[in-house]
Amino acid sequence: MxxxxxxxxxxxxxxxxxxxxxxxxxxxxxxxxxxxxxxxxxxxxxxxxxxxxxxxxxxxxxxxxQQHIQHEHTVQGTEVIIAANYEGEDLAQVAELLGVTTQEVIKRHTQHVWKVAFIGFAPGFGYLNCEQRPFGSIPRLSTPRKRIVAGAVALAGEYTGVYPKDSPGGWQLIGHTAETMWDIHRDPPALLLPGNSIVFKEAKHVAQVSVPDHIIKHDAEAHKPLPIARGILKILNAGMQTLVQDRGRIGKFAMGVGVGGALDVGAMQAANQCVGNALNDAVLEILNGGFKAQVQSPTVIAITGAISTCVIEYADGTVAEVSCGQAIALDAGDTIEIKRPQAGLRNYLAIRGGVLAEKILASYSFDTLAELGPKPLSTGDEVAVGQSPKQAVSTDSKPPKCLPQSKDTVVLDIVLGPRADWFEAESLETLLNQLWKVSNDINRVGLRLQGEVALKRTQHQELSSEGTVTGALQIPPSGQPVLFMNDHPLTGGYPVIATVAHYHLDLVAQIPAGCLIKFNKVSEFMDMNV
CATH class of the missing domain: 3.30.1360.40 (Gyrase A; domain 2)
Structure with a gap:
């Protein structure tokens, strides 16, 4: 090992x-x-x-x-038959790579039995392999697509797979199926499970698969959100993005489900502490201001995170600016507005009692990649209050942290590895000494960084997909890093050169586009053979 x-x-x-x-x-x-x-x-x-x-x-x-492993006999899994059309945009390119016709590609894909080796990348995304290796090893795209539609059938390395949701990805697309790979209203939600045998059938008009016995399709009516009393807040303007978030889904990796949750955990917990909630109660995560809501009944709120101007227009017509990081008592008819931040990127709004929403896999959080949890809020939506056990409201104000503005330089600590040895020594120096600009292409999945000098690899073979963590610096063939955030795919096929230390992840959540990042190594690369 x-x-x-x-x-x-x-x-x-x-x-x-x-x-x-x-x-x-x-x-x-x-x-x-x-x-x-x-x-x-x-x-x-x-x-x-x-x-x-x-x-x-x-x-x-x-x-x-020191663990001694006894090898086991492979257990034959349930067979799943998937009907697919083969009109993928990369089909001709795959055929050219193999030196065969497109019909031969289809034949190889449909006349072999595939096994679900493991679940990764996103919930319900099974990595399917075949002992005969009918395609050898298919290279990933040099630049990942920003959006691949759900149901896309694809190849990469020795694997085939079906994208369960619209998502970014670098696999070669050869076809499409109409079947749902991931459905939270099924038990289990993933159609494909490790050990299952998968057979693809060509069909001009895609149809649903032969659903195996272990899948239980629940009555959709039973999974509608429970009726909720009148909301505490009515959204007048949801801004760029307003999400319900809590601490996330802990311990769900085996299902292909990441943690997700609030990007700036410290700000979320500070907001909850102000109003007397439990630290990890659900809150609203507000991206780049532009948020406005009207209070429907008396409540106490707090706003933390980005340094923003917050304005209250009281029901009697008077207007006042309020400070972030303190409890704010509001009455019915009052409105609260959060302006675009002067520093930082995300605000967190806590309501006394916690935000009430539909809980999915033990969390209220919305995962943007997996599309799990309560959907993003829109104008006209109402936010209901939960019944979280409440402590006394804090009378102390919490001063805002020093947060970056566009064009500021932010220093982030990193740990080298796990694939630092895949890169030239000069590139490791470049990683640490060069300033990296945060592009406009940032979201809860990750931040794309730009540097004058791209990072170069010494090992150019395909990397078998492997687990990744929040803060990972993944390097695609372009040599420009992608810094993974909470909603990142669980596994990836591009090498990770280093990972941002966990204590700087809250800061990463507040970095706006245009900032410069300087990486500081705090731990040497560990490579130990046992």
């Missing part, structure tokens, strides 16, 4: 092949160490996330290296 650094609380274990990875992962599931928080299995790696309060990285690696 090979152990590779990822961040201060996670690392990769690398194995020789998928079989060895699978056996070790199953062993860890049965004999889980109390300090292991979660795991992401992939083709040749397992990402281990652990609690630094329960063990050290050195102690946990020592325990892992």
């Amino acid at each position: 090979r152990f590779l650094s990822v961040s201060l609380d996670s690392f990769l274990i690398e194995f020789h092949d998928l079989l060895e990875t699978t056996h070790f992962f199953r062993h860890l599931q049965r004999n889980n160490h109390s300090a292991i928080v979660d795991m992401i299995p992939a083709e040749k790696t397992i990402l281990i996330q652990f609690s630094v309060f329960k063990t050290t990285q050195k102690q946990l690696i020592s325990w892992l290296s």
Whole structure:
């Protein structure tokens, strides 16, 4: 086994092949160490996330290296038949790469049985492999597409897969299916599970699959949100993006579900503390101001995060500016407006009692990549209050943190790895010494960075998809980093050169476009063979 650094609380274990990875992962599931928080299995790696309060990285690696694994017989999974048309925009390109006709590509894809090796990238995205390797290894696109539609059938490396949701991606598209890969109203939500056998059938008009017995389709009526009493706030302007967020979905990696949750956890918790809520109660996350809401009944709110002008127009017509970071008592008819931030990017609005919404997989958060949770708020929506146990309202104001403005330089600590050794030594120096500009292409999935000198690899082979964490600096072939945020895909096929330290992630959430980033190494690259 090979152990590779990822961040201060996670690392990769690398194995020789998928079989060895699978056996070790199953062993860890049965004999889980109390300090292991979660795991992401992939083709040749397992990402281990652990609690630094329960063990050290050195102690946990020592325990892992002493595990003795007994190989098991492969269990035959349920067969799923998927009807697909083969009119993908990369079909001709794949045929040209292989030196065959497009019809031969279709034949190879439909006349082999595929197995679900593992779930990753996004909820319901199964990595399907075949022992015969009918396509060899198909390279990913040099630049990932920003949007691939749900149901797209694709190839990358030795795998095929079906995109469960509209999402970015770098796989080669050869077809499309009408079947839903991920449905939160099914049990389990993922149609494809590890070990399942998958057979693709060509169809000019795509139809639904032969649904296996283990899938239970629930009555959609039973999953409608419960009736909610009249809202506390009525949205007059939702701005660029207003989402319900809490701490996220902890411990769901095995389902292909990331943590998500509030990007600036500290600001979320500070807002809740001001109004007497539990620290991780649901709040509103407001992107770049432009938010306005009217109060429907007396309440107490608090606004934290970005440095913004907040204006209250009281029901009697008087207007006042209020400070962020303090409890604000409001009556019916009052309106609250949050202007565009002078510094930072996201505000957090807490309501005493917590925001009430439909809970999905134990969280109220909306994951923009997986499309899980309550949908983004729109003008006219009402926000209801929850019944969270309440403490006394805080009378202390919380001074705003020093947050970046456009064109400021922000210093972020990083841990090198797990694929730092895939890059030229000069590129590692470039990563640390060059200023990286934050492009306009930023969202909850990640920030695209731009540098005058691109990072260059020494190893150019395809990387088997492997687990990633929030803060990862993934390097596509362009050599320009993508800094992953909370809604990032769980696995990726481009090498990660380093990861931002967890204590700087709140700061990353507040970096606007146009800022410059300087990376500061706080830990050497760990590469340990046992």
